[in-house]
Amino acid sequence: MSGTIISPIHDLLNDLHGRLQEERGGEVATYIPELGKADPEWFGVAVATLDGVLYEAGDTEVPFTIQSVSKPFVYALALQDRGMERVLQQVGVEPTGDAFNAVRLEPETGRPYNPMVNAGAIVTSSLVDGADAEARLDRILAGLSAFAGRPLAVDHKVLVSEAATGDRNRALAYLMHGAGSLRCDVDDSLTVYFAQCSTLVTTRDLAVMTATLAGGGVNPITGQQVVSVEAAAGALTVMATCGTYDYAGEWLMRAGLPAKSGVSGGLIAALPSQLGLGVFSPPLDPRGNSVRGVAACQELSGRFGLHLM
Numbered sequence: 001m002s003g004t005i006i007s008p009i010h011d012l013l014n015d016l017h018g019r020l021q022e023e024r025g026g027e028v029a030t031y032i033p034e035l036g037k038a039d040p041e042w043f044g045v046a047v048a049t050l051d052g053v054l055y056e057a058g059d060t061e062v063p064f065t066i067q068s069v070s071k072p073f074v075y076a077l078a079l080q081d082r083g084m085e086r087v088l089q090q091v092g093v094e095p096t097g098d099a100f101n102a103v104r105l106e107p108e109t110g111r112p113y114n115p116m117v118n119a120g121a122i123v124t125s126s127l128v129d130g131a132d133a134e135a136r137l138d139r140i141l142a143g144l145s146a147f148a149g150r151p152l153a154v155d156h157k158v159l160v161s162e163a164a165t166g167d168r169n170r171a172l173a174y175l176m177h178g179a180g181s182l183r184c185d186v187d188d189s190l191t192v193y194f195a196q197c198s199t200l201v202t203t204r205d206l207a208v209m210t211a212t213l214a215g216g217g218v219n220p221i222t223g224q225q226v227v228s229v230e231a232a233a234g235a236l237t238v239m240a241t242c243g244t245y246d247y248a249g250e251w252l253m254r255a256g257l258p259a260k261s262g263v264s265g266g267l268i269a270a271l272p273s274q275l276g277l278g279v280f281s282p283p284l285d286p287r288g289n290s291v292r293g294v295a296a297c298q299e300l301s302g303r304f305g306l307h308l309m
C-alpha cells in the first residue's frame with residue numbers, strides 16, 4: 001500500500017512547517033540568473049518510508065531544478081554501471097571542507113576529491129553508461145526518473161541559464177581533462193552535467209528518491225531495484241562525508257544523517273533502512289544550504305532520535 005496519510009506524524013510536520021515558514025534568513029541563489037526567480041516563501045517537507053508511506057507538508061508539489069542534489073543519485077548510477085574500483089580511478093572520496101565550486105584537485109592524481117563537489121560530479125556524470133553525451137544524458141534522466149518513480153524532464157530555461165554562466169565549471173572540466181581525470185570531451189561532459197542539474201523534481205520526488213537510496217536501491221513506491229545495494233551504500237557514504245561541503249562535519253554532528261544540498265534550495269537526508277527526507281526552500285545560508293531545510297532536518301532528526309551515532 002502506498003499513499004499520503006494523515007496521522008500524528010503529519011500533524012507534527014504541519015506544525016514544524018508552520019513555524020519554520022516564518023524564518024526569514026537566507027538569500028535565494030542568483031549566480032544562475034533563472035534560479036533567482038524562485039519565490040523565497042516556497043517551503044515543502046516530505047518523508048517517504050521504506051514501506052511506501054508519504055508524509056508531507058507545504059509546497060511539496062512545486063517543481064524546481066534538482067541541482068547538486070542530483071550528485072549522489074548520479075554517483076550511484078556510475079557505481080552501478082562501472083563498479084567501485086573503476087569509478088575510484090577517476091573520482092576520489094575524501095571530504096574537502098571546501099565550497100561546492102572549489103577549483104582544487106588531488107595534487108598527485110589530478111582526481112577531483114569527491115563526487116559531491118562540482119569537479120567530482122562533472123567526472124561522475126561522464127562515467128555512466130552511454131557512448132556519447134546524448135546517451136549518457138538519457139541514462140541519467142532514466143535513472144533519476146526511476147529513483148523518483150515517475151518520468152522527470154529538464155527545465156530548458158534553467159539549462160540555458162546554467163550554460164551561460166558556467167565558466168567556473170568549464171574551467172574545472174578543462175583542468176581535469178588536462179590532468180587526465182576527465183576522459184571525455186569537455187563540452188560533452190558539461191552538456192550532460194548542466195542538464196542533470198536542470199532536471200525538474202518536487203519535494204515529494206526528493207523524499208522518494210532518498211528513500212530509494214535508504215532502501216538499498218529499491219524504490220519503495222514502484223518496487224523497482226534502481227541500483228544495487230552496493231551502489232546505494234556508496235552514494236549514502238559520500239553524502240555522509242561530503243554532502244554539505246564545508247558544513248559536512250557540523251551537519252553530521254547535529255543531524256547525524258547522510259545528506260545532500262543544492263543551490264535551488266533542495267535538501268535530502270536518509271535514515272538507512274528506514275526513510276528518506278526531502279525538503280525544499282530556496283533561501284540559502286552562506287554555505288549554500290537551504291536555511292529552512294537545515295532547520296527542518298535537524299529538528300526532525302532530534303525529535304525522532306534519527307541521529308545514527
Ligand code: DON
Pocket residue numbers: 066067068069100101118162169194197261262263264288289
Ligand atoms: O554547478 C553548479 O553551479 C550548479 N549546477 C549546481 C550547484 C549546486 O547545486 C551546488 N550546491 N550547493
